[in-house]
Every structure is written in C-alpha cells, then in structure tokens.
Amino acid sequence: MxxxxxxxxxxxxxxxxxxxxxxxxxxxxxxxxxxxNRGTLRAATRTSDGSWTTHAWIKxxxxxxxxxxxxxxxxxxxxxxxxxxxYPPRAMRLEDGVxxxxxxxxxxSGAYVAPGVVCMPPMYVNVGAYVDTGTMIxxxxxxxxxxxxxxxxxxxxxxxxxxxxxxxxxxxxxxxxDAFIGGGCGIYEGCLIRERAVLAPGVILTRSTxxxxxxxERVYTADETGTLxxxxxxxxxxGSRPADSAFARQHGLALYTPVIVKYRxxxxxxxxxxxxxxxxxxx
Numbered sequence: 001m002x003x004x005x006x007x008x009x010x011x012x013x014x015x016x017x018x019x020x021x022x023x024x025x026x027x028x029x030x031x032x033x034x035x036x037n038r039g040t041l042r043a044a045t046r047t048s049d050g051s052w053t054t055h056a057w058i059k060x061x062x063x064x065x066x067x068x069x070x071x072x073x074x075x076x077x078x079x080x081x082x083x084x085x086x087y088p089p090r091a092m093r094l095e096d097g098v099x100x101x102x103x104x105x106x107x108x109s110g111a112y113v114a115p116g117v118v119c120m121p122p123m124y125v126n127v128g129a130y131v132d133t134g135t136m137i138x139x140x141x142x143x144x145x146x147x148x149x150x151x152x153x154x155x156x157x158x159x160x161x162x163x164x165x166x167x168x169x170x171x172x173x174x175x176x177x178d179a180f181i182g183g184g185c186g187i188y189e190g191c192l193i194r195e196r197a198v199l200a201p202g203v204i205l206t207r208s209t210x211x212x213x214x215x216x217e218r219v220y221t222a223d224e225t226g227t228l229x230x231x232x233x234x235x236x237x238x239g240s241r242p243a244d245s246a247f248a249r250q251h252g253l254a255l256y257t258p259v260i261v262k263y264r265x266x267x268x269x270x271x272x273x274x275x276x277x278x279x280x281x282x283x
C-alpha cells in the first residue's frame with residue numbers, strides 16, 4: 001500500500017494545477033493523512049546506523065493537501081477556527097491514550113501523538129509531526145510540521161520546535177529519545193538533537209549555529225547535508241563569544257552562542273527526571 005500511495009502522490013504533485021485530478025488527489029491526501037494519524041507513515045525515519053532518512057514524498061503529499069484545501073469553518077461554540085478542509089483539528093478520543101489537559105491545545109490532522117503523551121495547555125502539534133510515547137509537551141510549546149520527537153522527551157514551557165515542509169527533501173527537526181529541552185528553547189531547521197541531550201532554558205539552535213564543546217574542545221557546525229547535530233548526552237547552555245571587529249571590541253560586544261559544558265551524568269539525570277506520576281500512561 002505504501003509504495004502505491006507514494007507513486008500516486010508523486011504522479012499527482014507533478015501535474016499542473018489546471019490538469020490536477022482533484023477527486024484522485026483528495027483521496028490520496030486523505031489516505032496519507034490517515035496513515036500519518038496512525039503513525040504507520042512518518043516524514044522521517046531513523047535507520048539501523050543511527051542516521052535519519054527524509055521521505056520527501058510524504059512532505060509533497062502534505063503540500064498537495066494545502067493546494068487542494070479550501071477554507072472551512074471548524075468553529076466550536078465560542079471558539080472560531082477557519083482552516084483548509086484537508087487539515088481539520090484531530091478529533092482525539094479517550095482510546096488514543098493521550099492526556100490532553102483542558103485549556104486550549106490542538107493537534108492538527110496528519111500528526112501522530114502516541115499513547116502516554118501528556119499535553120499541557122495551551123500547546124500545538126502541527127501536520128506531519130510524530131510524538132512518541134511518554135513525552136510531555138508543556139504549556140505554550142509548539143511541535144512544528146514534520147518534527148520527529150522521540151520517547152520520554154520533555155518539551156518544557158514555551159519550547160519552539162520548528163516546522164520544515166520545504167524543501168521537501170530537507171531533514172525535519174528531530175529530537176531523539178530521553179532528551180530534555182528547557183523552557184523557552186528554540187530548535188529550528190536543520191537540527192538533530194541526539195538521545196539524552198539536555199538543553200538548558202533559552203538555548204536557540206539553527207543549522208547556521210556554531211556549537212562549542214568545552215569538554216572535547218571542538219566546534220560543531222552543520223555537516224554537508226545542512227544538519228547541525230547535538231551529540232548524545234550533551235548538556236548545552238546559552239553562552240557568548242566576542243564579536244570579531246574593532247568596533248565590537250571598542251564597545252565590548254559579544255555574540256550569542258550555545259556551549260556544551262558537560263555530558264549527562266547521574267546528577268543531570270536526577271535534575272531532569274519528571275515525576276513518574278506525570279508520565280504514567282493509560283492502564
């Protein structure tokens with residue numbers, strides 16, 4: 001079924017707008033969204049060697065859904081919502097095993113949220129995202145389009161996980177298992193956070209960021225694929241480095257930079273452990 005759906009979507013996305021078979025395209029997008037909702041398809045997957053593969057055709061299918069969509073009224077009571085008819089809010093059920101605390105959160109169709117995930121209000125999960133079991137999404141946090149979030153991750157209050165839909169072949173933002181992302185962090189295009197990494201509150205990362213490792217005395221920059229990788233178990237804090245110009249030296253100016261100050265140990269584990277009751281899934 002997956003290969004057939006891929007062929008259909010790739011054929012449809014190559015058609016010009018005036019020649020697009022809309023009924024066939026809507027059927028293909030609907031099948032894709034259903035698979036993304038169930039978690040049987042993902043915008044990116046990890047291979048056995050630890051690398052990640054982006055499935056561009058899935059992103060193409062999501063973009064096709066926006067092309068097809070018409071503005072629709074999804075309002076409920078006093079809350080007004082108007083969005084593409086192809087991407088309504090997900091109607092979550094008790095049987096999904098996701099704890100969504102009242103207060104204005106939403107999960108868009110085409111996003112997978114596993115049983116045991118805790119959603120604190122208000123938070124938002126966008127289309128194509130994958131959030132694995134045991135993860136907590138705290139208040140005012142965003143999981144952007146196609147972002148891949150692992151198991152037992154803590155996304156603290158006001159964390160912004162950027163969305164990456166275009167270009168279709170670009171790796172989405174990825175946060176692997178057991179990572180702890182502190183309050184107000186921003187993780188944007190081209191970033192891969194490896195397992196058990198800890199980002200202190202306020203860390204900002206993009207593919208153009210230079211990450212300084214005080215432990216191993218090296219500088220991490222984006223690789224040839226445009227991916228900035230935070231090593232497994234790294235503890236990253238906001239830092240600064242002097243701006244390199246006479247004017248900057250004259251005025252004592254410095255530039256923001258994230259810094260790895262240590263690697264995770266028992267003390268770090270104790271500081272970042274959530275109360276087990278918070279992560280207890282459905283019986």
